[in-house]
Amino acid sequence: MSDTTIVFDGVGHSFGDRRVLDGIDLDLTERRIGIVGANGSGKSTLARMINGLIMPDTGTVTVNGLDVRKNKRKVRRDVGFIFSDPDRQIIMPTVAEDIELSLSRTVKDRTERHTRALSVLSGFGLDGHADQPAHQLSGGQKQLLALASVMVLGPSILVADEPTTMLDLRNSLMLRDVFAGLDEQLVVLSHDLDFVADYDRILVIDGGRVIADDEPSSALTYYRKSMS
Numbered sequence: 001m002s003d004t005t006i007v008f009d010g011v012g013h014s015f016g017d018r019r020v021l022d023g024i025d026l027d028l029t030e031r032r033i034g035i036v037g038a039n040g041s042g043k044s045t046l047a048r049m050i051n052g053l054i055m056p057d058t059g060t061v062t063v064n065g066l067d068v069r070k071n072k073r074k075v076r077r078d079v080g081f082i083f084s085d086p087d088r089q090i091i092m093p094t095v096a097e098d099i100e101l102s103l104s105r106t107v108k109d110r111t112e113r114h115t116r117a118l119s120v121l122s123g124f125g126l127d128g129h130a131d132q133p134a135h136q137l138s139g140g141q142k143q144l145l146a147l148a149s150v151m152v153l154g155p156s157i158l159v160a161d162e163p164t165t166m167l168d169l170r171n172s173l174m175l176r177d178v179f180a181g182l183d184e185q186l187v188v189l190s191h192d193l194d195f196v197a198d199y200d201r202i203l204v205i206d207g208g209r210v211i212a213d214d215e216p217s218s219a220l221t222y223y224r225k226s227m228s
């Protein structure tokens with residue numbers, strides 16, 4: 001169990017006249033939650049509602065007791081979000097500067113900020129890359145940098161939308177290990193079923209609805225069968 005909770009109550013969403021999520025009722029308290037489903041089934045739309053990137057048309061999403069619609073800024077601070085393409089998140093020219101930007105609100109002294117950034121980089125396996133241009137990092141290293149920049153902000157929940165899409169097997173396994181070491185509640189969308197196979201709970205989404213919600217072996221078996 002996690003100290004954090006994400007609650008969907010009667011949530012639905014349409015893009016134009018297309019209903020992409022409907023009747024979503026969820027109480028997510030487990031530490032590690034995987035979300036799987038076919039392309040276009042509504043996973044990203046659901047995940048983006050956890051930090052208010054998308055608001056529900058019907059129903060409410062509550063994070064740690066706060067209605068996302070009414071508390072968007074606070075919820076954004078509580079929910080870190082990483083995308084499959086880390087280039088969308090890496091803003092600054094060098095690796096250390098990217099972390100320093102995330103630290104700028106909390107650590108005012110520049111020298112201390114740099115020292116802290118070096119220590120954060122080391123924690124995410126990026127020692128020795130501090131002064132490197134961020135765009136020169138490998139795909140896996142960029143994903144680690146994007147993750148480090150988000151985690152340094154101190155979220156209590158991390159939502160990751162297909163974080164391994166751009167990664168080879170080695171980097172994907174490395175990211176799985178890094179995620180395994182995080183204390184925060186984790187919600188991971190993945191087409192890589194092995195990545196979430198040891199999670200606490202798996203949601204299977206199809207046509208904008210939750211069609212299975214179980215521990216991994218049952219839910220993933222159900223999903224594999226439904227896809228064949």
Ligand SMILES: Nc1ncnc2c1ncn2[C@@H]1O[C@H](COP(=O)(O)OP(=O)(O)OP(=O)(O)O)[C@@H](O)[C@H]1O
Nearest residue numbers: 015016020037038039040041042043044045046205
């Ligand atoms: N901004 C948007 N405007 C219009 N339609 C959208 C928008 N975003 C998503 N959709 C549509 O909503 C549906 C659900 O999309 P969503 O991205 O949530 O699916 P997904 O399960 O994450 O898919 P994938 O596995 O391909 O990433 C799709 O039909 C998609 O085309």
